[in-house]
Amino acid sequence: MTDAEIRAFLTDRASLPPATLLMGFELLDFSVDGAWAEAAFNPPYAMINPIGAVQGGYVTAMLDEVMGVAASIHKRFEIVVPTLSITTNFFKPTPIARVIGRGEVVRIGATSAHLQGWLRDEAGVLLASATASATVRAHPRHMRVRSGG
Numbered sequence: 001m002t003d004a005e006i007r008a009f010l011t012d013r014a015s016l017p018p019a020t021l022l023m024g025f026e027l028l029d030f031s032v033d034g035a036w037a038e039a040a041f042n043p044p045y046a047m048i049n050p051i052g053a054v055q056g057g058y059v060t061a062m063l064d065e066v067m068g069v070a071a072s073i074h075k076r077f078e079i080v081v082p083t084l085s086i087t088t089n090f091f092k093p094t095p096i097a098r099v100i101g102r103g104e105v106v107r108i109g110a111t112s113a114h115l116q117g118w119l120r121d122e123a124g125v126l127l128a129s130a131t132a133s134a135t136v137r138a139h140p141r142h143m144r145v146r147s148g149g
Contacts, residue, residue: 053093
């Protein structure tokens, strides 16, 4: 895929999985050679926890998403990277508001990838960070995500 095709793919809501849409994913920028991606997330009110912030599992999902997207972009969507393990560090509550995620590939080989990511508010305040290891698999281009079962 060319850079333009990657951008078109990731901005076409019909091509995004329902979980990605639920998080309010919005591609901001990326670098194939730099192995990074940035995206905004617009978490819905349904993700709120008792203290009025985004529940931590959803924060982890946002970080997982942007790190996985960075890896797929780096290999021009020839691969996907199902997560094997992820560690999230929470620094401040994530608001039910637009937040910015950045994912980076630390190392990627034929069978495994090591990733890192950060989530910040729009003022740049660090909310959470994560590291992950993942397995590398061929992109399932022949599969289409369908809603409703």
